[in-house]
Amino acid sequence: MNEQQSKKLDSKVPAGPLAEKWDKHRFDSKLVNPSNKRKFTLIVVGTGLAGASAAASLGELGYNVKAFFIHDSPRRAHSIAAQGGINASKNYANDGDSVWRLFYDTIKGGDYRAREANVYRLAQVSEAIIDQCVAQGVPFAREYGGVLANRSFGGAQVSRTFYARGQTGQQLLLGAYQAMMRQVDTGKVTLFKRREMLDLVTIDGRARGIITRNLLNGEIEAHEGDAVLLCTGGYGNLFYLSTNAMNSNATAAWRCYKRGAMFANPCFTQIHPTCIPVSGDHQSKLTLMSESLRNDGRVWVPLKAGDKRPPSQIPEQERDYYLERRYPSFGNLVPRDVASRAAKAVCDKGMGVGTTGQAVYLDFAEAIGRLGEAVIRDRYGNLFDMYEMITGENPYKTPMRIYPAVHYTMGGLWVDYNLMTTVPGLFALGECNFSDHGANRLGASALMQGLADGYFVIPYTIGNYLAGGGLDKVSADQEEFKTVMAEVNGRIGKLLGIKGKRDPRDFHRQLGKIMWDNVGMGRNEAGLKTAITEIGKLREEYWQNLRVPGEPTTLNKYLEFAGRVADYFELGELMARDALHREESCGGHFREEYQTSEGEAQRRDDQFAYVAAWEFKGDKAEPEMHKEELKFENVELKQRSYK
Numbered sequence: 001m002n003e004q005q006s007k008k009l010d011s012k013v014p015a016g017p018l019a020e021k022w023d024k025h026r027f028d029s030k031l032v033n034p035s036n037k038r039k040f041t042l043i044v045v046g047t048g049l050a051g052a053s054a055a056a057s058l059g060e061l062g063y064n065v066k067a068f069f070i071h072d073s074p075r076r077a078h079s080i081a082a083q084g085g086i087n088a089s090k091n092y093a094n095d096g097d098s099v100w101r102l103f104y105d106t107i108k109g110g111d112y113r114a115r116e117a118n119v120y121r122l123a124q125v126s127e128a129i130i131d132q133c134v135a136q137g138v139p140f141a142r143e144y145g146g147v148l149a150n151r152s153f154g155g156a157q158v159s160r161t162f163y164a165r166g167q168t169g170q171q172l173l174l175g176a177y178q179a180m181m182r183q184v185d186t187g188k189v190t191l192f193k194r195r196e197m198l199d200l201v202t203i204d205g206r207a208r209g210i211i212t213r214n215l216l217n218g219e220i221e222a223h224e225g226d227a228v229l230l231c232t233g234g235y236g237n238l239f240y241l242s243t244n245a246m247n248s249n250a251t252a253a254w255r256c257y258k259r260g261a262m263f264a265n266p267c268f269t270q271i272h273p274t275c276i277p278v279s280g281d282h283q284s285k286l287t288l289m290s291e292s293l294r295n296d297g298r299v300w301v302p303l304k305a306g307d308k309r310p311p312s313q314i315p316e317q318e319r320d321y322y323l324e325r326r327y328p329s330f331g332n333l334v335p336r337d338v339a340s341r342a343a344k345a346v347c348d349k350g351m352g353v354g355t356t357g358q359a360v361y362l363d364f365a366e367a368i369g370r371l372g373e374a375v376i377r378d379r380y381g382n383l384f385d386m387y388e389m390i391t392g393e394n395p396y397k398t399p400m401r402i403y404p405a406v407h408y409t410m411g412g413l414w415v416d417y418n419l420m421t422t423v424p425g426l427f428a429l430g431e432c433n434f435s436d437h438g439a440n441r442l443g444a445s446a447l448m449q450g451l452a453d454g455y456f457v458i459p460y461t462i463g464n465y466l467a468g469g470g471l472d473k474v475s476a477d478q479e480e481f482k483t484v485m486a487e488v489n490g491r492i493g494k495l496l497g498i499k500g501k502r503d504p505r506d507f508h509r510q511l512g513k514i515m516w517d518n519v520g521m522g523r524n525e526a527g528l529k530t531a532i533t534e535i536g537k538l539r540e541e542y543w544q545n546l547r548v549p550g551e552p553t554t555l556n557k558y559l560e561f562a563g564r565v566a567d568y569f570e571l572g573e574l575m576a577r578d579a580l581h582r583e584e585s586c587g588g589h590f591r592e593e594y595q596t597s598e599g600e601a602q603r604r605d606d607q608f609a610y611v612a613a614w615e616f617k618g619d620k621a622e623p624e625m626h627k628e629e630l631k632f633e634n635v636e637l638k639q640r641s642y643k
């Protein structure tokens, strides 16, 4: 470490042996008496897996919950798109799994940039998540004898991924949604649909409410509460093209950052190796082909650069199964960051396939030959159908063409062990926090984390916060709310008042290109400096030349996007700044200056074994970086190897 641990970041990790920390912490935490719980009102923003599971659990405990979301139904949250599965260390496959192994794989998979205590807790509660979901009726795949089935995901040598065909997120979300709706029925949870949180209200330094815009009639509303739980998902859409749902955005988290919540490791972005490649300038969305496909699909490119023959005419000996060649022990199931970089490397050398040369093959011929088409259809039928609908090619007959794309953000609001941000009373759950995945998330671990946070962590830690006292009653009529409402109205007026020539999506597309070219899969000092300058210029033009047609008092998608894109400019610059300062390669952050002779990521633990948490210092000032030193007492820091 070249600087001391920041005094502003107290991770509140409990003392004691790793395996006992969570139990001890739960025992040491204060409780809220059952009859006092109904005196508290909790604001939950977002009802994807993290938010719906939190709202359901907190309602069940007896708290009053107000749940806000931008969609018309909680079932439309981005979580519904999750395909491949959810990890848990049940060891049903009897292949050597354990809490300890899931913990170890996650720390190693994250390239040693996550907090040990959080990750261990995640592995511990993973087993309870599966029990909870089964009890709710989530239809996980089963073996012939009835036991839940497992498959493998990247970065693990055991099969620990529970799944419901290629629709795991949908089924889990239906489970959480039903549990939440039960509480809606009892009156403990109140839903506020089609509301976008546009700001946070703090009183005496504590989070006490939010300002929302009703997306249907434009009304700006103030809502008070005793704590605010942000469950608003990730910010991958900043890159314009990503696998995220179109409505995923960074606004709520970003506005909280500007109210004092530090933003941790913003540059840690996951580029997923198996997505349908970009086919032209017209696209606004990329489609994921689940990692589960790498259980049976083999990745290859032609051995010879520029080989344009169709795949069926390229004989075995003229193919390079480069993942199997480079990483014999993990083969096609290396973690995402490793697989993505390897795909980029072969394409950069001219071996890429398809019209753009920016694709590699994912080939099921061998598996179909071995298992039969029916088995493959049973495992991945809906994914194959989706691929065929988009590309017009039949993947049972010809290999899929895939290429890496932005998929997930490991960075997010900094939280302590209790999931509380640096603003007291503001908690962050699910993808919008930075907590458990370090510099690279392993496949099937996001659903696990979102549900761990919502079902099993926050119910304890929020009680400890509320029981700490000092929460006087506040009302949305108070001056503090009015002031923030006026600021929100002012900002909307400003966006509408520019009356320039370019619409927000046009700016967004250009921002996305700057980000992908310079803050994407490969990053270097010159590119990152260029990104900071170019983002600054484009942002200036945005505030001079933006065109937002329509009214503020009706459904106005342009206005919604305009606010989000304005936030993307600021967050994009912070991402570039964070990537520039981190002079090492780790996980999804690949600084080209720091690589081994074999092209692998080269960490610099003596300098960078810390979480970088950025503090907003004002629109005209540079943000200040704080460091949370990461201590590894239970795993040995090693060069990651999947060979």
Ligand SMILES: Cc1cc2nc3c(=O)[nH]c(=O)nc-3n(C[C@H](O)[C@H](O)[C@H](O)COP(=O)(O)OP(=O)(O)OC[C@H]3O[C@@H](n4cnc5c(N)ncnc54)[C@H](O)[C@@H]3O)c2cc1C
Pocket: 045, 046, 047, 048, 049, 050, 051, 068, 069, 070, 071, 074, 077, 078, 079, 080, 081, 082, 083, 084, 085, 086, 087, 168, 169, 195, 196, 197, 198, 231, 232, 233, 234, 243, 244, 245, 248, 249, 251, 252, 288, 407, 408, 429, 430, 431, 432, 443, 444, 445, 446, 447, 448, 450
């Ligand atoms: C295509 C795809 C497939 C995936 N497959 C898997 C998988 O198989 N396994 C796995 O573990 N992970 C997977 N992931 C990752 C995983 O789906 C996400 O990380 C996870 O679902 C995020 O859940 P969440 O609850 O944190 O947020 P989300 O599900 O994104 O929910 C966000 C919620 O916040 C609301 N919201 C957002 N902004 C605002 C605002 N300003 N005001 C009010 N409400 C707001 C939204 O309405 C929504 O309700 C996949 C991701 C993608 C893109």
